[in-house]
Amino acid sequence: MASLKDCQYYKAYLEIIGVPHGAPDYATLPNGRVIVEMHEVKCRRIINGVRYGVVVGSRGALCNHLKKQHDLDRAPGLDLHRPSHADVMAAKAFYKGLMDRHDQILKQENAAMAQRAQEIVAKAGQGVRFAAISTLLATPRLGWYVLCSYPD
Numbered sequence: 202m203a204s205l206k207d208c209q210y211y212k213a214y215l216e217i218i219g220v221p222h223g224a225p226d227y228a229t230l231p232n233g234r235v236i237v238e239m240h241e242v243k244c245r246r247i248i249n250g251v252r253y254g255v256v257v258g259s260r261g262a263l264c265n266h267l268k269k270q271h272d273l274d275r276a277p278g279l280d281l282h283r284p285s286h287a288d289v290m291a292a293k294a295f296y297k298g299l300m301d302r303h304d305q306i307l308k309q310e311n312a313a314m315a316q317r318a319q320e321i322v323a324k325a326g327q328g329v330r331f332a333a334i335s336t337l338l339a340t341p342r343l344g345w346y347v348l349c350s351y352p353d
């Protein structure tokens with residue numbers, strides 16, 4: 202039986218901290234209900250441009266969160282116990298799209314950070330900051346925070 206368990210994109214979705222970068226807000230149906238994806242556990246709601254990124258333990262808990270915090274009702278129709286092949290394929294496509302976009306955004310951010318670090322190195326030359334900047338170049342994700350504490 203098809204399931205999300207062997208889907209690399211769903212695994213990546215669970216493994217990353219928080220909500221994927223660039224995750225779209227919930228689509229609302231004409232009846233005002235929102236589509237909550239199969240086994241979705243991270244709130245994608247964006248309010249006035251701000252995402253709060255709540256992560257819960259199950260889709261049921263996410264639906265409760267959406268109702269309590271955002272007054273949103275989920276659209277019915279997804280059978281989680283015996284999902285149809287089409288539903289599983291649609292969910293896989295959803296998580297692939299979500300994680301492809303996340304990866305793309307991180308890649309762009311890292312490229313921008315590396316570029317910024319190169320500029321700082323070029324300006325600073327030698328000095329106390331050099332060690333921190335070297336760290337930045339070696340580990341862009343960690344280095345972002347290092348860079349923040351070493352403004353030029």
Ligand SMILES: [Zn+2]
Nearest residue numbers: 244246255270
């Ligand atoms: Zn929320």
